Amino acid sequence: MAPPSPPSLITVTSRRSGDRMVVVVRGAIDYESEDVLRRSLIGALGRSCRGIDLDLRQVTFWDCSGLNVLLAVRRTALQDGKTVTIRAAGPVVERVCELTETLRLFAAAAER
Numbered sequence: 716m717a718p719p720s721p722p723s724l725i726t727v728t729s730r731r732s733g734d735r736m737v738v739v740v741r742g743a744i745d746y747e748s749e750d751v752l753r754r755s756l757i758g759a760l761g762r763s764c765r766g767i768d769l770d771l772r773q774v775t776f777w778d779c780s781g782l783n784v785l786l787a788v789r790r791t792a793l794q795d796g797k798t799v800t801i802r803a804a805g806p807v808v809e810r811v812c813e814l815t816e817t818l819r820l821f822a823a824a825a826e827r
Contacts, residue, residue, distance in 0.1 A: 724748045727755035734764035737802070741773040744781035752781065756788045756799075766797035769821070771804040777811050789820060798823075 725742035736759040744752055759767050767788075774781070789799045801821040804812070812818035 729759040736763040736767045738767050739770040743776035746780045749780040749784050753784045768800050768802045771808045774808050777807045
């Protein structure tokens with residue numbers, strides 16, 4: 716019998732804001748928590764008409780696992796005619812996005 720899975724290192728909440736979903740992520744995003752993030756974002760994307768807006772201010776750790784999830788969800792959103800934007804980000808998310816030059820991919824159309 717497999718040992719029980721450890722509790723998730725993150726919490727993800729979402730709420731409707733007009734025709735978009737606002738998703739707030741808290742905690743550490745790494746290889747162990749990327750599935751929780753992916754499922755949460757895809758679920759929010761499915762419940763939205765136009766896309767999702769991310770609040771990542773309370774993310775305490777962010778590596779390529781988190782970025783890869785965002786890029787995959789963005790690709791899915793674009794295929795559905797939707798968008799994924801980062802409305803707020805903490806220093807750890809900003810640093811990874813700066814190093815990889817990907818922040819512009821998640822900017823609202825008016826900000827590009």
